[in-house]
Amino acid sequence: MKPKVYIDGKEGTTGLQIYDRLASRDDIELLLIDETKRKDPDERKKLINAADITFLCLPDAAAKEAVSFVEKDSARIIDASTAHRTAPGWAYGIPELSAAHKYAVVNAKFTANPGCHASGFVIPVYPLVASGMIPKETPLTVFSLTGYSGGGKKMIAEYESPEKPELYNTPRIYGLSLKHKHLPEMQKICGLDIPPVFCPIVDDYYKGMAVTVMLQNSMLKGNPTAKDIHGALAAHYDGKKVIKVHPFGYEDPMIAAGTMAGKDSMELVVNGHEGQTIITALFDNLGKGASGAAVENMNLMLGFEETAGLNL
Numbered sequence: 203m204k205p206k207v208y209i210d211g212k213e214g215t216t217g218l219q220i221y222d223r224l225a226s227r228d229d230i231e232l233l234l235i236d237e238t239k240r241k242d243p244d245e246r247k248k249l250i251n252a253a254d255i256t257f258l259c260l261p262d263a264a265a266k267e268a269v270s271f272v273e274k275d276s277a278r279i280i281d282a283s284t285a286h287r288t289a290p291g292w293a294y295g296i297p298e299l300s301a302a303h304k305y306a307v308v309n310a311k312f313t314a315n316p317g318c319h320a321s322g323f324v325i326p327v328y329p330l331v332a333s334g335m336i337p338k339e340t341p342l343t344v345f346s347l348t349g350y351s352g353g354g355k356k357m358i359a360e361y362e363s364p365e366k367p368e369l370y371n372t373p374r375i376y377g378l379s380l381k382h383k384h385l386p387e388m389q390k391i392c393g394l395d396i397p398p399v400f401c402p403i404v405d406d407y408y409k410g411m412a413v414t415v416m417l418q419n420s421m422l423k424g425n426p427t428a429k430d431i432h433g434a435l436a437a438h439y440d441g442k443k444v445i446k447v448h449p450f451g452y453e454d455p456m457i458a459a460g461t462m463a464g465k466d467s468m469e470l471v472v473n474g475h476e477g478q479t480i481i482t483a484l485f486d487n488l489g490k491g492a493s494g495a496a497v498e499n500m501n502l503m504l505g506f507e508e509t510a511g512l513n514l
């Protein structure tokens with residue numbers, strides 16, 4: 203029998219993107235809610251318990267409510283919201299981080315899909331902290347360029363409105379409280395003593411991200427060069443299908459944030475010299491930053507090839 207899959211919040215930005223990746227697959231059965239009942243708690247509860255896996259593509263409060271609906275042992279959850287990313291008992295959905303992370307996802311009842319900015323930070327930083335190259339007490343900084351689809355339906359409507367304010371044509375820095383909701387997962391998953399200083403920037407294009415971490419090499423163990431750091435990342439992600447480490451350096455003098463738009467994979471680009479290193483994670487906020495990652499996690503949880511249905 204084919205595994206049954208339900209998307210709670212299918213009409214939203216992330217939900218529609220997951221639907222697009224699953225609609226043509228014949229190895230799963232998609233359960234669809236009656237459109238007039240898509241926010242009806244009883245109907246959603248019925249489908250969550252009828253499904254083998256439910257994707258939650260909802261605001262945090264609705265995601266928490268959906269988890270409270272789970273009754274059957276067979277019902278498993280992949281939550282795209284921020285609600286459970288540091289919660290006990292939840293697997294963190296970046297299986298490439300380590301064998302233990304992959305094992306946790308494969309066997310999870312509950313998987314938290316990572317935040318988009320967080321993915322671009324955690325994927326380069328986790329292995330460097332785990333190996334000791336970045337001491338866990340290092341004060342890191344990170345900035346992230348994102349397309350406006352990262353803000354969901356509301357932000358998409360603002361950017362695509364004829365009344366769009368003139369200054370929305372230029373990049374806008376936000377998260378100025380320095381308390382962005384992705385900071386807890388960045389710190390916890392990487393095992394850092396303190397969260398990084400994080401500056402997100404949204405710009406007037408639909409999708410694609412460039413998340414950049416800058417390092418003073420003298421703060422790192424053994425005073426590595428940028429090439430050493432590149433070598434450590436290339437070794438860690440060697441053979442991975444969804445995460446690629448670009449050969450050291452970059453062929454163009456500039457890196458465009460939209461380079462990986464439309465893809466479900468991520469590319470890490472390392473530049474620098476003996477004294478300083480700059481690492482940029484290039485990916486799509488709707489791909490490895492959300493829906494592509496969610497489908498990859500589903501594939502692992504259901505025993506499929508992890509890249510099934512993905513566009514690498």
Ligand SMILES: NC(=O)C1=CN([C@@H]2O[C@H](COP(=O)(O)OP(=O)(O)OC[C@H]3O[C@@H](n4cnc5c(N)ncnc54)[C@H](OP(=O)(O)O)[C@@H]3O)[C@@H](O)[C@H]2O)C=CC1
Nearest residue numbers: 211213214215216241259260264282283351352354355492
């Ligand atoms: N956009 C992105 O790049 C990313 C988003 N996420 C996260 O994924 C989740 C969904 O985000 P996104 O798709 O962007 O958001 P959207 O606002 O685009 O979509 C959310 C959807 O949930 C529906 N919804 C709201 N409340 C309920 C409810 N009680 N029951 C059923 N459906 C409900 C909304 O309905 P209606 O259509 O009526 O508004 C909407 O269709 C969020 O938690 C977000 O933080 C994570 C990573 C990246």
Ligand SMILES: CC(=O)N[C@@H](CCC(=O)OP(=O)(O)O)C(=O)O
Nearest residue numbers: 282283284317318319352353404
């Ligand atoms: C442009 C924009 O607003 N992006 C969102 C992040 C999107 C994402 O990863 O979302 P969740 O953590 O909600 O899952 C933000 O920075 O809050």
